[in-house]
Amino acid sequence: MIPEAAAARGLTRASLVLCDGANDMSAPKDRRKAELSFETLNVHKEGAVLFIEISASPMNLLGPELVRDLVSLIQQAEADESVKVLVFKSADPDYFISHVDVTRIKENREPATKLTGEPSLGLLLRYLSASRLVTIAQIEGRVRGVGSEFILACDMRFAALETAIFGQFEPSFGVIPGAGGAQHLARLMGRGRALEVMLSAQDYDADLAERYGWINRALPAAELGDFVKSLAHRIATFPAMGHAVVKERVNAICLPTVEDIRRDSDLFLEGTRTNEFQQLTQHAFENGFQTRAAEIDLAKLVYDMQAKTDL
Amino acid sequence: MIPEAAAARGLTRASLVLCDGANDMSAPKDRRKAELSFETLNVHKEGAVLFIEISASPMNLLGPELVRDLVSLIQQAEADESVKVLVFKSADPDYFISHVDVTRIKENREPATKLTGEPSLGLLLRYLSASRLVTIAQIEGRVRGVGSEFILACDMRFAALETAIFGQFEPSFGVIPGAGGAQHLARLMGRGRALEVMLSAQDYDADLAERYGWINRALPAAELGDFVKSLAHRIATFPAMGHAVVKERVNAICLPTVEDIRRDSDLFLEGTRTNEFQQLTQHAFENGFQTRAAEIDLAKLVYDMQAKTDL
Amino acid sequence: MIPEAAAARGLTRASLVLCDGANDMSAPKDRRKAELSFETLNVHKEGAVLFIEISASPMNLLGPELVRDLVSLIQQAEADESVKVLVFKSADPDYFISHVDVTRIKENREPATKLTGEPSLGLLLRYLSASRLVTIAQIEGRVRGVGSEFILACDMRFAALETAIFGQFEPSFGVIPGAGGAQHLARLMGRGRALEVMLSAQDYDADLAERYGWINRALPAAELGDFVKSLAHRIATFPAMGHAVVKERVNAICLPTVEDIRRDSDLFLEGTRTNEFQQLTQHAFENGFQTRAAEIDLAKLVYDMQAKTDL
Numbered sequence: 036m037i038p039e040a041a042a043a044r045g046l047t048r049a050s051l052v053l054c055d056g057a058n059d060m061s062a063p064k065d066r067r068k069a070e071l072s073f074e075t076l077n078v079h080k081e082g083a084v085l086f087i088e089i090s091a092s093p094m095n096l097l098g099p100e101l102v103r104d105l106v107s108l109i110q111q112a113e114a115d116e117s118v119k120v121l122v123f124k125s126a127d128p129d130y131f132i133s134h135v136d137v138t139r140i141k142e143n144r145e146p147a148t149k150l151t152g153e154p155s156l157g158l159l160l161r162y163l164s165a166s167r168l169v170t171i172a173q174i175e176g177r178v179r180g181v182g183s184e185f186i187l188a189c190d191m192r193f194a195a196l197e198t199a200i201f202g203q204f205e206p207s208f209g210v211i212p213g214a215g216g217a218q219h220l221a222r223l224m225g226r227g228r229a230l231e232v233m234l235s236a237q238d239y240d241a242d243l244a245e246r247y248g249w250i251n252r253a254l255p256a257a258e259l260g261d262f263v264k265s266l267a268h269r270i271a272t273f274p275a276m277g278h279a280v281v282k283e284r285v286n287a288i289c290l291p292t293v294e295d296i297r298r299d300s301d302l303f304l305e306g307t308r309t310n311e312f313q314q315l316t317q318h319a320f321e322n323g324f325q326t327r328a329a330e331i332d333l334a335k336l337v338y339d340m341q342a343k344t345d346l
Numbered sequence: 347m348i349p350e351a352a353a354a355r356g357l358t359r360a361s362l363v364l365c366d367g368a369n370d371m372s373a374p375k376d377r378r379k380a381e382l383s384f385e386t387l388n389v390h391k392e393g394a395v396l397f398i399e400i401s402a403s404p405m406n407l408l409g410p411e412l413v414r415d416l417v418s419l420i421q422q423a424e425a426d427e428s429v430k431v432l433v434f435k436s437a438d439p440d441y442f443i444s445h446v447d448v449t450r451i452k453e454n455r456e457p458a459t460k461l462t463g464e465p466s467l468g469l470l471l472r473y474l475s476a477s478r479l480v481t482i483a484q485i486e487g488r489v490r491g492v493g494s495e496f497i498l499a500c501d502m503r504f505a506a507l508e509t510a511i512f513g514q515f516e517p518s519f520g521v522i523p524g525a526g527g528a529q530h531l532a533r534l535m536g537r538g539r540a541l542e543v544m545l546s547a548q549d550y551d552a553d554l555a556e557r558y559g560w561i562n563r564a565l566p567a568a569e570l571g572d573f574v575k576s577l578a579h580r581i582a583t584f585p586a587m588g589h590a591v592v593k594e595r596v597n598a599i600c601l602p603t604v605e606d607i608r609r610d611s612d613l614f615l616e617g618t619r620t621n622e623f624q625q626l627t628q629h630a631f632e633n634g635f636q637t638r639a640a641e642i643d644l645a646k647l648v649y650d651m652q653a654k655t656d657l
Numbered sequence: 658m659i660p661e662a663a664a665a666r667g668l669t670r671a672s673l674v675l676c677d678g679a680n681d682m683s684a685p686k687d688r689r690k691a692e693l694s695f696e697t698l699n700v701h702k703e704g705a706v707l708f709i710e711i712s713a714s715p716m717n718l719l720g721p722e723l724v725r726d727l728v729s730l731i732q733q734a735e736a737d738e739s740v741k742v743l744v745f746k747s748a749d750p751d752y753f754i755s756h757v758d759v760t761r762i763k764e765n766r767e768p769a770t771k772l773t774g775e776p777s778l779g780l781l782l783r784y785l786s787a788s789r790l791v792t793i794a795q796i797e798g799r800v801r802g803v804g805s806e807f808i809l810a811c812d813m814r815f816a817a818l819e820t821a822i823f824g825q826f827e828p829s830f831g832v833i834p835g836a837g838g839a840q841h842l843a844r845l846m847g848r849g850r851a852l853e854v855m856l857s858a859q860d861y862d863a864d865l866a867e868r869y870g871w872i873n874r875a876l877p878a879a880e881l882g883d884f885v886k887s888l889a890h891r892i893a894t895f896p897a898m899g900h901a902v903v904k905e906r907v908n909a910i911c912l913p914t915v916e917d918i919r920r921d922s923d924l925f926l927e928g929t930r931t932n933e934f935q936q937l938t939q940h941a942f943e944n945g946f947q948t949r950a951a952e953i954d955l956a957k958l959v960y961d962m963q964a965k966t967d968l
Contacts, residue, residue: 169545191542206903209896217906223536225845226911227873231813233903234791234892245557246867251538270545272652274520274622280613281517281544284528288606289537295910302902311896341894480856502853534847556868562849581856583963585831585933591924592828592855595839599917600848 073104077126083119083271085112086264090126094327096136097156097181103146106159110150112168119271119278122263123189124173128198131172133330134180135213137316140307155300156181157214160188164290167279169270173263174199174241175256179333184212186250187219190282193263195256199241201249205303207236207337208315213303218291223248238334315341384415388437394430394582396423397575401437405638407447408467408492414457417470421461423479430582430589433574434500435484439509442483444641445491446524448627451618466611467492468525471499475601478590480581484574485510485552486567490644495523497561498530501593504574506567510552512560516614518547518648519626524614529602534559549645626652695726699748705741705893707734708886712748716949718758719778719803725768728781732772734790741893741900744885745811746795750820753794755952756802757835759938762929777922778803779836782810786912789901791892795885796821796863797878801955806834808872809841812904815885817878821863823871827925829858829959830937835925840913845870860956937963 077088087108091101112118125131135143135156144154151158163170172186174194179202186192194201203220205212212233220229224247232239232247241253254262270278306312316324322340323329329336386402398419402412423429436442446454446467455465462469474481483497485505490513497503505512514531516523523544531540535558543550543558552564565573581589617623627635633651634640640647699710709730713723734740747753757765757778766776773780785792794808796816801824808814816823825842827834834855842851846869854861854869863875876884892900928934938946944962945951951958 169541189538190545191538206899207895209899211899211902211906217903218910219537221907221910223538225870226841226907227811227813227845228870229907229911230791230903231873231888233907234812234895234900235888236895237891248536248539251542266542266546269548269649272649273518273545273547274626276617276620276622277517277520277522278545280522280617281528281541284522284610284613285532285537285540285544288529288532289540299906302906306898306902309898311898315896338891338894480852500849501856502849530848534849559847559850562853577853577857580859580960583960584829584856584858585937587928587931587933588828588831588833589856591833591928592839592852595833595921595924596843596848596851596855599840599843600851 073108075101075104076108078108080118082268083117084122084264084267085118085120086122086124086267088124088126089132092127094133094325094330095125095127095130095182096133096325097143097185098136098139099142099146101132102143102156102159106146106150109163109166109168113166116275118168119275120169120171120267122171122173122267123185124263125176127176129176129327129331130182131174131176131178131199132182132185133177133325134182134204137325153297155214155297157184157296157300158293160184160214161290161293161296164188164190165282165286167275167282169278169282171263171267173259174250175259176200177202177238177330177333179204179238180212180216181214183249184214184216184219187216187223188214192250193259193266194241194244194250194253195259196241196253197256199244199250199253201239201241201244202236202334203233204236204333204337206233207341208306208319209309209311210306211299211302213300215291215296215299217299218295220249222289222291236334236337238332384419386412386415387419389419391429393579394428395433395575395578396429396431397433397435397578399435399437400443403438405444405636405641406436406438406441406493407444407636408454408496409447409450410453410457412443413454413467413470417457417461420474420477420479424477427586429479430586431480431482431578433482433484433578434496435571435574436487438487440487440638440642441493442485442487442489442510443493443496444488444636445493445515448636451615464608466525466608468495468607468611469604471495471525472602472604472607475499475501476593476597478586478593480589480593482574482578484570485561486570487511488513488549488641488644490515490549491523491527492525494560495525495527495530498527498534499525503561504570504577505552505555505561505564506570507552507564508567510555510561510564512550512552512555513547513645514544515547515644515648517544518652519617519630520620520622521617522610522613524611526602526607526610528610529606531560533600533602547645547648549643695730697723697726698730700730702740704890705739706744706886706889707740707742708744708746708889710746710748711754714749716755716947716952717747717749717752717804718755718947719765719807720758720761721764721768723754724765724778724781728768728772731785731788731790735788738897740790741897742791742793742889744793744795744889745807746885747798749798751798751949751953752804753796753798753800753821754804754807755799755947756804756826759947762926775919777836777919779806779918779922780915782806782836783912783915783918786810786812787904787908789897789904791900791904793885793889795881796872797881798822799824799860799952799955801826801860802834802838803836805871806836806838806841809838809845810836814872815881815888816863816866816872816875817881818863818875819878821866821872821875823861823863823866824858824956825855826858826955826959828855829963830928830941831931831933832928833921833924835922837913837918837921839921840917842871844911844913858956858959860954 075091079086147159148154170189172189172192177200203216244250245253388399390397458470459465481500483500483503488511514527555561556564697713701708769781770776792811794811794814799822825838866872867875
């Protein structure tokens with residue numbers, strides 16, 4: 036079902052490879068694989084697991100192309116009963132998802148609308164959380180802002196001890212995270228740590244992210260891929276009816292409500308319309324915001340630019 | 347009060363020993379002790395603490411004898427104002443409570459009904475959580491399925507670092523844990539870790555169980571018994587009115603509601619009536635399910651039997 | 658605004674020093690500073706951060722002088738838009754806040770009323786939690802009872818690994834913590850650990866307090882001050898509108914309700930009126946309660962005095 040739909044959409048740059056017998060590596064390639072292409076995702080199917088590599092050059096900012104592809108991927112994967120688990124990782128070793136492309140917040144809203152009828156990225160992510168599909172984030176590199184919100188919307192999160200960096204830095208621009216970050220962090224790590232993470236707008240390494248409950252576990256980078264692959268296949272082996280009922284009951288307790296997500300989304304947008312946010316954003320761009328080099332230490336960038344301003 | 351009631355029930359195999367002066371070890375045994383017998387529990391009283399050893403050969407499966415004894419123990423301990431704290435441990439070094447005896451799920455319902463008027467093990471366990479009695483689980487060996495739910499219903503949980511193994515593996519048979527496991531795990535460890543634990547149906551050692559919040563603390567096996575004994579006597583020394591008010595207020599925040607427990611219980615039973623569950627169970631028995639040797643690595647058993655089937 | 662108000666109140670013993678240019682250390686002292694005095698607080702302003710040292714000899718018990726000063730400080734800091742972050746620490750290396758002065762529970766109620774219209778310390782602390790001000794507790798020494806509740810009401814908590822000691826020991830006197838401790842602990846650490854902490858009335862070191870989620874992090878004492886100072890200034894650099902919206906949304910999820918705090922407050926007062934509480938308190942005073950030396954090991958004191966009584 037996925038390949039036909041993809042062919043109909045005529046996408047070309049990246050591809051979803053469907054293997055009919057992933058474990059049967061001797062089978063001829065033309066019989067085992069069909070291709071579905073996305074602009075910003077490399078997708079590979081093994082058994083009931085889709086491995087999805089985020090590849091949105093130059094630094095995996097979340098812009099409309101990635102939003103459109105994620106929506107399309109989710110719709111097609113949900114429609115294909117042979118798919119049970121999605122694993123998300125990054126093609127960029129430094130950036131998993133860097134954050135929303137601040138110059139294209141409005142453009143993101145139209146493709147986001149397709150999934151829930153509302154233009155909120157938070158509701159798009161919540162849709163994924165509530166899906167029958169089991170989702171696993173395999174994190175290397177920086178994951179900040181809506182990137183953090185994306186992994187928080189996944190069902191579980193594993194990160195490379197040496198390289199993963201986490202940040203929910205929106206409050207350094209005077210705004211609440213717009214896609215559910217505050218909701219998830221407060222529920223996962225409690226009031227004190229959630230306030231610290233957001234109000235400090237600091238970078239957190241994987242060890243501290245694990246201790247705070249931001250992720251399930253930090254693992255050595257050399258073991259991460261095999262661990263996640265094995266876990267994904269293990270889960271996919273078990274009955275889909277178990278996935279559905281467990282997700283339904285856990286979500287009933289822990290998943291932020293639609294109203295809470297919508298409210299944060301609205302408050303974020305309100306904040307972005309203030310002069311203060313506009314000025315800070317402009318200032319940030321003057322200091323290298325949304326460039327690979329400067330965002331290696333984004334926590335320093337957002338502080339330095341304002342500490343200097345205050346003087 | 348307890349000894350008379352026990353005598354009236356005429357139970358014989360195991361015994362509840364009541365010491366009138368636990369600290370006075372020089373007193374003649376016949377004056378210090380009275381016996382109350384259970385079929386599957388060895389009970390020993392020291393001061394205001396009951397030490398209860400679960401002994402349901404051959405592998406501490408939860409069947410109607412153990413349910414009946416637990417109900418009886420809870421009723422008698424609650425009625426005896428000299429009892430303030432219950433410590434649960436296992437007579438079997440490999441299995442604390444292995445899980446429900448799947449061949450006797452229906453049989454368990456009748457004795458469970460005595461405590462709450464409803465035949466749900468989850469409501470039985472919730473009754474214990476809401477009791478004035480303070481309960482401590484001292485865990486060595488495997489504790490899976492309803493065993494995990496039993497310790498989660500206790501007020502606190504301490505486990506042997508070297509030997510304790512935790513699993514909430516019901517979803518590998520396509521069903522939700524039936525006695526409150528999903529409710530407790532979601533509240534204790536948050537959405538990501540609770541989903542991981544249940545969807546993976548993996549075994550977790552005590553160190554990881556502590557990091558995830560499944561247990562209060564993992565302690566070296568050599569220290570565990572003394573630690574729990576000391577803690578139990580310490581708590582028992584403090585006023586009962588403090589126990590009651592603290593439990594009431596904490597339960598008001600953290601204890602799953604009757605409705606939530608009942609709903610999971612119903613969903614579990616629905617799941618067990620499906621062909622898929624029946625077939626998986628039969629398949630599991632063919633692979634050694636409910637035998638001591640095969641369940642040493644139950645996480646492997648449930649995966650292997652389905653991974654092979656899928657090929 | 659703060660200095661004038663303080664002058665009007667004519668307080669003398671300690672002082673709030675307001676620096677107009679904290680980073681400009683070359684400015685003449687007389688131009689940079691203004692003083693506001695408190696009886697039990699030493700206050701120093703650097704930029705938008707107030708550093709508040711609790712200094713209520715002889716052992717930082719919470720009595721009416723400290724309550725009055727805290728109320729006054731909060732009111733003045735909230736009214737001064739140049740203040741964004743409050744850092745609380747102790748002038749006493751052994752006691753951050755030891756606990757409420759049990760001989761003056763009634764006296765505390767009048768000054769507490771000024772902030773919320775109700776005489777509950779719990780509601781006073783909740784007012785601080787809900788404030789636009791960001792609050793950080795920097796903990797060295799013992800913090801027990803209402804001291805623990807004070808740091809739990811702060812937005813974040815960092816403690817010295819070598820010296821900080823935590824205790825919520827009220828249940829050893831048969832009562833629930835009166836100012837929100839049960840509410841916060843249950844939400845931060847879950848049912849099992851919250852029950853353990855309160856029912857055991859034990860002392861917890863900073864390492865275990867971090868693992869249980871009682872505090873954000875334990876840090877080496879030698880690094881603690883610099884860490885907190887840097888964090889406070891970092892947060893203060895970011896826009897106040899971000900502080901407000903993040904606190905509002907996180908509090909909506911995690912902050913105990915006014916009703917819950919009020920209920921615990923009432924239950925605490927009911928408990929203190931019982932003969933059992935009165936007798937235990939009297940017994941505790943006979944054993945050194947509310948003296949520096951005896952409270953170094955308060956966990957031992959409360960146990961020994963009752964264990965002996967029981968014999």
